[in-house]
Amino acid sequence: MTSTSAPAQPPPPAIAVQGLRKRFGATAALDGMSFAVAFGTVTGFVGPNGAGKSTTMRVILGLDTPDEGRALIGGVPYAKLRRPLSHVGALLDAAAVQPGRSARNHLLWLAHSQGLGAKRVDEVIEASGLGSAIRRKAGGYSLGMRQRLGIAAAMLGDPPVLMLDEPFNGLDPEGIVWIRGCLRSLAAEGRAVLVSSHLMGELEDCADHLVVVGRGRVIADTAVAELIARSSGGRVVLRTAARAGATTALAGAGGTVAVTGPDTLTVDGLGAEEVVRVLSAAAVPFAEVSAHRASLEEAYMDLTRDSVEFRAAQNEAQNEAQNPAQNEGAA
C-alpha cells in the first residue's frame, strides 16, 4: 500500500469515505456519507434498502462519480491503483456473469486482466468450494453458487481490502455459515472486510464493527461489543413455571418484570443474585437465572429506535417495497 502521510501520522485506513454526496435526479442517494474501515476487522455496513450502501460501494470502486467528497483505498483513489484487484476485491452483484461462459473462464479473464495466470485461478477455485461445478456455465448456477463464485473472483488478486454487497442474499443456512467463517478468517489474516446487509441478523457473530446508515448518511459508527454491552444493560433472564408468583415477588422487591416467553421473564433493576434471593425467600420455583445478552438485532433496534432519520428511511423503504416502480433511482 502506498501512503502519502507523513511518518508521524498513523497509516491511512483501509477504506476512507469522506463526505460523499450524490443525487440521482431529485433523490439524494448520498448525503454526507463518511466512515472508515480498519484492517483486521469485519465492518458491517447496515441500513434499509435505498440507504445508499450500494452507491457508496460503487463510488469506492470508482464506478460512480460523487457530486462531492471522495473515497480512498489506503489513502489512494481507486482509479489510481495499478492492478486494482490486488488492492481491493469486490463482490457487487453475484448475478453479474455472462451466462454462456463457464465459471472458470469468468475467473480466467479476470485473472488475465491483472496479469495473473491460470494457477491463481485454480487456487481460488480450491478455496471457493465450487469444485467440479466450476467448468459449468455460470448461467446455470444457483444464487448461492454465484455468491461463492463472486467471492472467489474478489479473492483473485489476494487483496488486503474486501468489499461485499449483500453476500448473504439468497444463501441457504450452510452458505451463510460458510460466508461468516470466510469473512472471519479473512479479517483474522489482517484484511479489512466491508460487508453490507439490510438484515442485521446476518451479521451476528461475524461483524466486529458496524456502520449503520439511513438516507445516505451514517447514523451510528460503533464497535459491536460495545453496542451489545450497552443494549444488554443489567437485565436478568428468568425461566420459571410459576410466572405469576415470580412477577409478584420480584415487583415487590423493586424489579421491573417483562414477559418474554411462555416460561421466560426478563427482569430489570435487580441483579441475578438478588433475583435468586427474592425468589427463594418467596418459595417460588425456578429453572434458570442468567444475565441477559442482547442479540445484535435487539441492539440494532435499540440503536435506531430514536433515530428519526432512520425511521423515515425505513418507512420510505417499506413504501418503495410496496411500490417498486419508484425504487429505481437510489437502489
Added chain:
Amino acid sequence: MATAPHDGFAQLVHAEWTKLRTVRGWLVGLLVAVVLTIGIGLLGPLGSQISCVHVDGGGCSAQSPPKGPDGREVVDDKTIVYRFLSGDGSITARLTDFDGEYAPTGDVQAGTVHGLQPWSKAGILIKDGIKPGSPYAAVLATGSHGVRMQYDYVHDLPGLAGPVSAATPRWLRLVRTGDVITGLNSADGAMWTAIGTVRLANLPHDLVIGVFAASPQYEVIKSSFGGTRSNGGPTTATGTFDRIALTGQTSGDWTVPPTYTGSGPDGQPLRPQGGDGPKAPTGAVQHGSDGFVITGSGNIAPMAVSEGSGKTVESALAGTFAGLIAVIVVAALTMTAEYRRGLIRTSLAASPRRGRLLAAKATVLGGASFVTGLAAAAIAVPSVTALEHHKGLYVFHASAGAQIRIVVGTAALLAVAAVLALAVGTIVRRGAAAVAAVIVVIVLPYILAVASVLPAGAAQWLTRLTPAAAFAVQQTVTSWPQVTAVYTPTNGYYPLSPWTGLAVLCLYAAVAYALAHRLLLRRDA
C-alpha cells in the same frame, strides 16, 4: 505474461480475448460470418443456368471477349484500311468529314437518323497485327470529345477540340521510332502539335498501319425507382479521309474490307454483324487518289462490365453483407451483454482506466473480425471463381494485386464495421438497438444501392455518403470516361475509389468511437 508490465494494455487485450473466446455463441457467430459469406457467394453461380452453345456451335469459350495487353477485356471491333510498316515510319491523314447514323428508338426498323455518338471514332492507328486485343496507338477524332490520342485500349489523351467538317478538317499523324510512338494533330497541316509520346513495350519490327472508323453502341440510360436500364443498338460512323501519306518502309497494297452493299436473300439490305444494325453498310471505298471513305461500327476501347455479360471477381464476395451482419451482432453484443448483466462494473473495476478497456475491446474485436473476413474472402474468391468457370460463366479479369486488395479490403471492412458496432453498442447500451442501428447505416444502404431499386443518382450518393461506401473496396472494375456505360453500384461500379470508400467507413467508426469513449468515461457504470 508474467514478464509483461503490470496493468499493461497487453493484459487487457489478453483478458478481452479470453472473454471473446469463452462464449461459444460469439465464436459460432464469427464462424457463421465465414460460412454465410462463402455460401452466398457460391449460390450465385450455382443458381446460374446458361446453355453453352454458341451460334457457331463452338461452345462457351467462343463467347470470351478479346483481352488487351494488360489482360483486361477489350472491345476491338472496327473497320480498318491498312498496310504493313517495317521499322520506323509514320502515317499522316486529313479527316474532312465525319458523320454517323443511328436509330434513336433503338429499333432500326423504326427509322434511323444522321448523327455521331459521343465516342464515335475515325482516325489513324499503328497496331501489332490485326488480331483483336493487340497493342496499338491511334490518333482519332470523336463525336463530341475532339481529337484524342488513345493507346492500348485504356489510355486516352486529349488533342484539338471541336467538331470535324470540310471547313475545319483535322490533320492526324503518328510517328513510330522503335517502341516509341508520337501522336500529333493539326488544323491546317502546317502547324503540328504533339498530343502525346508513348512507349509500347516489345513492339515487333513489322506493324499494321492504317486508317479506321468505329462507332460504339447507342445508349439510352434511363434511371428511376426500380433501377437503371440501358437501351440501345448498333450505330455507324463514316469518316472521309484524304492526303493519306506514309513514310518509312511499307509493303503490300492497301487492304480494304468489302462493303456490305448487296442485298440478302430476302431482298433486304444486309446488316453488319448479322444483327439489327443500321441500314448504312460498313466498309471502305477509295476516295480520290489518296483517300478512303470508311464506315465502321464497334469500338476500340476497354470493355465495360454490365449485367449478363459475365461475372466480376468480386461477385464471389456477394455474401459479405450477410457475414457483416453476423460480425455486427457479435461486436455489439460483446459490449451490450456486459451492460445487460452488470458485468461492465466488474470489467471497469478490473480496469479503472476506461479508455484502455474500450481500446482493448476494439483491438480484440477488430482483430477477430479481420481474421474472420480474411478467411471468408480468401476462401470465397478462389472457390466461387472456380465454380463460375466450371459452370461456363465468363469471369472478368482482375489483376493479382486487385484480388489481394479485395480480400484484404473485405477483412478490413469487417474489422472497421466491428469497431463501429462496438462503439454504437457502448453508446446505446442495448443490444437490439445497437445491432439495428449499425445494420441500418451500413448493410441497408448497400442493399438498396446494389439491388437495382433506386435511381442511379440516389444509389451513388448512398455509396458515397453512408458507411456502405466501404464496399467500394471490393471493386475490381473501372469506369472509363471514354466508354459510355451504366456505371452503377448494381453493375459493380462505386463512385469512390476502393480505399477512399473504406476511409468513409473509418471516419464513421472514428466518430462513433470518440463518442463512445467520451460517454464511457463520463457515465456512472
